[in-house]
Amino acid sequence: MSSFRRFTDLAESLPPTVPFVGPETQERTMGTTFRARLGANENGFGPAPSVIEAMSRAAPLSWRYADPENYDLRQALSGRIGLAPERFVIGEGIDGLLGLVVRLIVGRDTPVVTSLGAYPTFNYHVAGFGGRFVTVPYRDDREDMDALLEAVRREDAPLVYLANPDNPMGSWHGADAVVEFATSLPESTLLVLDEAYCEFAPEDALPAIAALADMPNVIRFRTFSKAYGLAGQRIAYGFGTAGTISRFDRVRNHFGVNRLAQIAAVAALADEEWLSHVKSEVRRSLQRIGEIGRDNGLEPLPTATNFVALDCGDAARARAILEELAKEGVFIRMPGAAPLNRCIRISAGPAPEMDVLAEALPKALARIA
Amino acid sequence: MSSFRRFTDLAESLPPTVPFVGPETQERTMGTTFRARLGANENGFGPAPSVIEAMSRAAPLSWRYADPENYDLRQALSGRIGLAPERFVIGEGIDGLLGLVVRLIVGRDTPVVTSLGAYPTFNYHVAGFGGRFVTVPYRDDREDMDALLEAVRREDAPLVYLANPDNPMGSWHGADAVVEFATSLPESTLLVLDEAYCEFAPEDALPAIAALADMPNVIRFRTFSKAYGLAGQRIAYGFGTAGTISRFDRVRNHFGVNRLAQIAAVAALADEEWLSHVKSEVRRSLQRIGEIGRDNGLEPLPTATNFVALDCGDAARARAILEELAKEGVFIRMPGAAPLNRCIRISAGPAPEMDVLAEALPKALARIA
Structure with a gap:
């Protein structure tokens, strides 16, 4: 359908691309919901x-x-x-x-x-x-x-x-x-x-x-x-x-x-008490992500955040792992530029979502191999 | 305190004025809270x-x-x-x-x-x-x-x-x-x-x-x-x-x-039922605002909204009424340009706030006269 034609030159020149596609968009495409939402560095331990x-x-x-x-x-x-x-x-x-x-x-x-x-x-x-x-x-x-x-x-x-x-x-x-x-x-x-x-x-x-x-x-x-x-x-x-x-x-x-x-x-x-609680839960989860990564041959990078970058070796493999994890119901993201994009990025989350990750990652890797 | 000096020419040229001062700002200045919040065309009948x-x-x-x-x-x-x-x-x-x-x-x-x-x-x-x-x-x-x-x-x-x-x-x-x-x-x-x-x-x-x-x-x-x-x-x-x-x-x-x-x-x-309810409550309140206005010699203009403009005759009088109403704990607003600013603008609201308005308006007018 036709569009108004007199936007600024700048507006006309902008690409229709967006910074991030939301997990809900992927869910609508897949027809299922993610079992573990670990891609947007959200804090699944929740507000206080x-x-x-x-x-x-x-x-x-x-x-x-x-x-x-x-x-x-x-x-x-x-x-x-x-x-x-x-x-x-x-x-x-x-x-x-x-x-x-x-x-x-x-x-x-x-x-x-x-x-x-x-x-x-x-x-x-x-x-x-x-x-x-x-x-x-x-x-x-x-x-x-x-x-x-x-x-x-x-x-x-x-x-x-x-x-x-x-x-x-x-x-x-x-x-x-x-x-x-x-x-x-x-x-x-x-x-x-x-x-x-x-x-x-x-x-x-x-x-x-x-x-x-x-x-x-x-x-x-x-x-x-x-x-x-x-x-x-x-x-x-x-x-x-x-x-x-x-x-x-x-x-x-x-x-x-x-x-x-x-x-x-x-x-x-x-509510400082809740913040302390969240920080300790996040630390535990980061530890767990590192262990899951190592158990599967993916080295975790040091982190000062609520997420871990796992080194997958190269960008194609990282992309493939991300896509296979999505099929397993695990939402994660990865960096957009080389050489960072040899990694996948996984957010801390509650233990049940970590369990899903632990179960899904070897399956994803097996399908790639 | 000093400011960064390299904003765009446009940004540097903008005035520090803002479109609306919030009622909370007035409340902080007055040291009291408004008894009737009828200035921002909010809907005091609330969400469903x-x-x-x-x-x-x-x-x-x-x-x-x-x-x-x-x-x-x-x-x-x-x-x-x-x-x-x-x-x-x-x-x-x-x-x-x-x-x-x-x-x-x-x-x-x-x-x-x-x-x-x-x-x-x-x-x-x-x-x-x-x-x-x-x-x-x-x-x-x-x-x-x-x-x-x-x-x-x-x-x-x-x-x-x-x-x-x-x-x-x-x-x-x-x-x-x-x-x-x-x-x-x-x-x-x-x-x-x-x-x-x-x-x-x-x-x-x-x-x-x-x-x-x-x-x-x-x-x-x-x-x-x-x-x-x-x-x-x-x-x-x-x-x-x-x-x-x-x-x-x-x-x-x-x-x-x-x-x-x-x-x-x-x-x-x-929730269409609630919308109908609100619309009928608003109609009743608009009617009441008109009556309160007329009772005090201020003619209500016809309205297709959830607020009523009351004609105060001239801008100075409208401004004075607004200010006196604020002292009585009633928050209203008025148009910013002539000849509209001969009016005050009062939003529909629940009956208790209308009662406050009915009580406050004659007092405000008396102080001006």
């Missing part, structure tokens, strides 16, 4: 019972728009992280916040530096605003900060993306190295430091808040989607200097954050 | 009990990302509205969808036609993408479609906004007039037809689905925020030709719609 309770209690007031200032949540974050409330921006997941920061900085042909195989949704937004990609390869399965810095300088890029811990590899850099990278950047380059998995990381992988907080060219993004088990609620935050953060108010959808999501996030921050 | 139940049941699975294709909801809408599922786009409220459609069409200095005093959030997005406003005045408190058409032709504008029924006045045009307007537009002009209040409108105010469905230059937006009582859930939809609708997939945040919101929307569509 206290959070579920808070959401149920708040559901009848869903007729109200949410507070567009996200006041309660910014207060709670301020108390937790130790920065003033005006230094936080709340958004519809890190994905939503990435879209905004890209929009604020990127126009036609603006160079943007990222790692080859890093987070595809960041790339989606950069492409969506017409940016020009400058990618540097991973080194030893970690993002290569020296090469990122070199690319930033060479291209005079105003924006660089770094995830620490990294997705899709689960690798990480120490806090000191990250701080050195950030402080080495030109003031005219904004660092998007994606810390979606920070709650799972060792202490010494996370720069102290104070180490970066007063740098106008650094924004750190964190989320309730992972450790807090609220991916479906679409709520995340960024923090930096008040001046830099204030720019989001000029473009964000002020009433865009779900009211229950705000309430759930505040409740989640308050 | 069946919807609340569906949300509570789904809350524990909030750890899952939502289906990025919004498949279930698009199927349900398809069944209800009678267009194929691929002709629907789901977004984070009409506000979110307006941002996307503006992004797809508007660049620096693109002329965009709207009515002077119409929906501010549309204007916010147009400004945010650098568009140039071409506004035409209301005529007899209705959007002036002849003048909109004339402005579109004169400026060769690719985008025109019309709300029917209208916000903030509550006025409406008949279906035939809207269809004539739409079909008179050049093919190179996209009509955003905002039907947020359609469920409250008389049948003959709404163009038949078939009348506009095959026009590539028309998108109709509807929402679960109003009649369905789910403003806090941030979920709305647009429909048009498959070709035009497909363009949203190139820029939207695919995983941006809340999972509970999708589930709530599907449940809401299924």
Whole structure:
């Protein structure tokens, strides 16, 4: 059917591809549901019972728009992280916040530096605003900060993306190295430091808040989607200097954050006991994934996240294993670029899903062999 | 505190103003909560009990990302509205969808036609993408479609906004007039037809689905925020030709719609009994607002929405009444542009809030006199 013909040149030039196909799409194609949902780095240990309770209690007031200032949540974050409330921006997941920061900085042909195989949704937004990609390869399965810095300088890029811990590899850099990278950047380059998995990381992988907080060219993004088990609620935050953060108010959808999501996030921050519980469950599950991998000849890479990359040797084999696991009812994903795509990526999950994985993986491998 | 200095020229040029201040902000300033929340055209009759139940049941699975294709909801809408599922786009409220459609069409200095005093959030997005406003005045408190058409032709504008029924006045045009307007537009002009209040409108105010469905230059937006009582859930939809609708997939945040919101929307569509109930409660409340207005010498304008504009004579008096009502614990809003701003705008709500209004309005007026 015909389409309106007067979209912007940029909009006309965008490809119809999307960053991720959802497992529901695969399920509809297969005609069955997955027995183990281990592909999207969701947290199958779930939100805290206290959070579920808070959401149920708040559901009848869903007729109200949410507070567009996200006041309660910014207060709670301020108390937790130790920065003033005006230094936080709340958004519809890190994905939503990435879209905004890209929009604020990127126009036609603006160079943007990222790692080859890093987070595809960041790339989606950069492409969506017409940016020009400058990618540097991973080194030893970690993002290569020296090469990122070199690319930033060479291209005079105003924006660089770094995830620490990294997705899709689960690798990480120490806090000191990250701080050195950030402080080495030109003031005219904004660092998007994606810390979606920070709650799972060792202490010494996370720069102290104070180490970066007063740098106008650094924004750190964190989320309730992972450790807090609220991916479906679409709520995340960024923090930096008040001046830099204030720019989001000029473009964000002020009433865009779900009211229950705000309430759930505040409740989640308050329940430290559940967070500890989840972290220990995740550690156990990561251990189990490593064992299952090794039992089947697939070496697990070290991880500071809630997922494990298992080395399958080469991309074709990784792809084949992923596809065979899907037939066994196991949803996983894999990196999109070489040489990372020699791996499959498996998220931590409850024991029954681990049992499914343990049963399915040898079958998948047997069919390939 | 200092800010990053290398945002786009457009971003640097945007004002820090926002379309609406939330009632929570006012409450924090006043140090008290409103006794009657009648300013945001929310639906205080609430979502259906069946919807609340569906949300509570789904809350524990909030750890899952939502289906990025919004498949279930698009199927349900398809069944209800009678267009194929691929002709629907789901977004984070009409506000979110307006941002996307503006992004797809508007660049620096693109002329965009709207009515002077119409929906501010549309204007916010147009400004945010650098568009140039071409506004035409209301005529007899209705959007002036002849003048909109004339402005579109004169400026060769690719985008025109019309709300029917209208916000903030509550006025409406008949279906035939809207269809004539739409079909008179050049093919190179996209009509955003905002039907947020359609469920409250008389049948003959709404163009038949078939009348506009095959026009590539028309998108109709509807929402679960109003009649369905789910403003806090941030979920709305647009429909048009498959070709035009497909363009949203190139820029939207695919995983941006809340999972509970999708589930709530599907449940809401299924509960026709509750919708009838709400509509009759709203009619009763609108009647009551009119009576309260007349009892106090403020003439109600006719309405096809869930709110009433009360004519206060002039803008200064309207503003004063609004402010005095706030002191009495009543949250209302008023139009932002002359001559509409001689009115205050009061949303329908449950009887206890109407009682508060009935008690507060004479006190407010007495203090002004």
